[in-house]
Amino acid sequence: MTTPFFQANPDIIKPYALMDLDDTLFQTQRKIDAWDLPTTEAKNLVCATVNKQGEPLSFMSQRQAALFNWLLASTDLVVVTARDRSEIERVKLPFDSWQVLTHGAIILDEDGALQPEWQQHMYSKLAPLQDKLNQLSEMFVSHSKSEQSHLVFTPHIDSFNNGSVDKELTIYLAIKHAQKDHQALIDLAEKLPTLIRDFEQDFYVHVNANNLAILPHAVHKRHAVQFLLNNHLDRQRPSFGFGDSLADLPFLQLLDWYGMPNHGQLHERLSSQSC
Secondary structure, three states: OOOOOOOOOOOOOOOOOOOOOEEOOEHHHHHHHHOOOOOOOOOOOOEEEEHHHHHHHEEEEEHHHHHHHHHHHOOOEEEEOOOOHHHHEEEEEOOOOOOOEEHEEEEEOOOOOOOOHHHHHHHHHHHHHHHHHHHHHHHHHHOOOOOOOOEEEEEEEEEEEEEEOOOEEEEEEEEEEEOOHHHHHHHHHHHHHOOOOHHHEEEEEEEEEEEEEEEEOOOOOOHHHHHHHHHOOOOOOOOOOOOOOOOHHHHHOOEEEEEEEOOOOHHHHHHHHOO
């Protein structure tokens, strides 16, 4: 048998592009200034997200907008983000394929409907942890009320179906620092295992800039992407993706090719190791 040589084919097979959003395809003005991104003059900026009041919050550079337009035309673009279902509605970009939301706890299909098999799977994993998540929530709510506290605490909750009824479950806990003291969040992350019994058995902590997340081990972008690759995406089609965070790396490693923007947590870690 002779192996054929490559021949160009006009019938293009669209690859899957599995993409993180915040700080990968767009970012706030504060980060644009901090990273000194090119093509971010006011006339070139494109609004990508709005805040709860409907005001512009995050922006694409001219280059990012061109990349996103190319992705829409040339790939099957799958969103993979920490944003939950309410937060993704504030992203003003057109998505028409699968969406992995809330760090992987939620999967929406092409029509925007919850994927039922994944819903039941996540229910089975999250339901046993509700007492511990509620205990942690009460601790942080109490702490955030003190005058000395600069922590802004947000529980992320969604509705899950166990096969018969829908029930609201806490998925993970998010903490920001009002003064953007990143070191304070790193110090808090180190203390968390002492706050609740068997913490590390049930949870892991992810810190990126001014965001600290306490997540059950079952909640991970990698798990959700693996589920899609195994059950819903065409194995014959190539896949690639981009992400800016260390938490993105495990899902990116499932793909045929992956990369990162030249800014952000993953880029900084790699740059520090290569020096």
